[in-house]
Amino acid sequence: DVKVTQSSRYLVKRTGEKVFLECVQDMDHENMFWYRQDPGLGLRLIYFSYDVKMKEKGDIPEGYSVSREKKERFSLILESASTNQTSMYLCATRQDYGYTFGSGTRLTVV
C-alpha cells in the first residue's frame, strides 16, 4: 500500500512565523498535491507538482509556496503565517489507480 506521511498531526504557530509542512511518499509517484480543508468550503487545491522541481499553482496559492527537491518529498511553506491560514492541510499523491491522501495536519495560527 502507498504511504503518504505528513510529519505533524497538530501544529500551533504564531502570526508572522514561517511554517513548513512536510509530506513524504514511499511509492515513487510523480504527482503530489497540497489541499486545505475548511468547514463549508470543502477541499481546495493550493499547489501541485508533477515532477521534481516542477510546481503549479492551484486555486488558492496566495500566501503559500512549495518545494520539491526530491521526488518523495513535497513541502508546503507558509511564508508569513496569518490567522486565516488556520486549517486542515492534506497532502496527496496520484497514480492511475487514483489519489492517496495523508492523515492531515491541523494547523492553528494564533
Place this chain on the structure above:
Amino acid sequence: KQEVTQIPAALSVPEGENLVLNCSFTDSAIYNLQWFRQDPGKGLTSLLLIQSSQREQTSGRLNASLDKSSGRSTLYIAASQPGDSATYLCAVHDASGAGSYQLTFGKGTKLSVIP
C-alpha cells in the same frame, strides 16, 4: 469549471439499513471518479475508484456506480453499521484542459448510523 454536488449534506439512518449517497458533476469529460471516507479530524481514505469507461465498482458492502453521460454517481452501502459513520466525499478527476491534474471535490455527505 467542473462542479461537484453531493446530496444530502447529512443523513441519519438506523443500523442495518441499506442507503445511497448521491454525487453529481457538471462536466462529463472525466478521467475517473473516486469515493473517499473521512473520519473526524483525519485524512481521506479511498473507498472506490471508477474509471470513466466503467459503470460500477464493488468492495465488500460498498458499490459505486457511474453514469458519465448524466453526470451522476451513487455510493450504495449495504447493511449499514455504526462504524460506517463518517463523511463521504466524491471527487472527480477531469480529463481535459487546465483541470487535467486536479481533483474536484464535493462538500461531502455526513453519515450517522444509529445503533
